[in-house]
Amino acid sequence: MTDRPQPQPREAYRRFRRLTTRWMDNDVYGHLNNVVYYSLFDTAVNGYLIDAGALDIQRSEVIGLVVETHCNYFASIEFPTAVEAGLRVERIGQSSVRYSIGLFAEGQPLSAAGGHFVHVYVDRQTRRPQPLPQTLRNALEGLL
Template identity: 60%
Template sequence: MTRRSAFRTRDDYRTACGIPTRWMDNDVYNHVNNVVYYSWFDTAVNAYLLEAGLLDPEHGTIIGLVVESQCRYGRAISFPEVVTARLRVGHLGTSSVRYEIGLFAGDSPDAAAEGHFVHVYVDRTSRRPVALPGHWRDALARIAAPSPSP
């Protein structure tokens, strides 16, 4: 049996987004349903893109399509906890980005969950991959994870 790797800490991420839980997020087991975690991942990524002036949902020429996602759960979250979604870029490719997100409940130093989204950026009309423009690369590099030590 393999051991599960430890979750990252708050300091492993580069930016944060506060998200209040809602009564409707809880399921019959009195914890936030797993599908909500993916919504929080999406919120964290898009909040950063909007804050950085990159995302224009209505008129932007490029859009990000999710081609991969994953979540690992560490502990349950329940309403009325406030979640802090912490974000970093794990990989910055030519037309793709791996966003890594940690979800932290309240003041807990330990992640309740962590996961990732991979977006491939495409032309809005043709849906063909496009190289990320320089200003996108600069803004995403600002929240990139440090390179591993040799």
């Protein structure tokens, strides 16, 4: 038995978002650069929140700041492969949420990368933590 993180199956996630890779995402080794995976995490989470009506990036009084992120890599992805990002919520706090994200090369059964992403929700102006608005909490509960 190993304690090392393992790729996850699609069934481990509640929702999926299809994301495209770009030519510039590849590094000199011919696969997506590690920083691109974090960008895909951010895009998947915030895209879900916008689509769910829980985030208005221009006007929401409460915004999520990333305070922690982590990624494990299991297999290469390269442009022009489409990525399917699996999302789930691991924990909802008073002002924070921990997401789990799995990145799958299109059509593959196991994640090529997986990790987590923590948002702390703060007042847009003061940057002080705020309770999660009910619309946001409702959208997050759909990912538990």
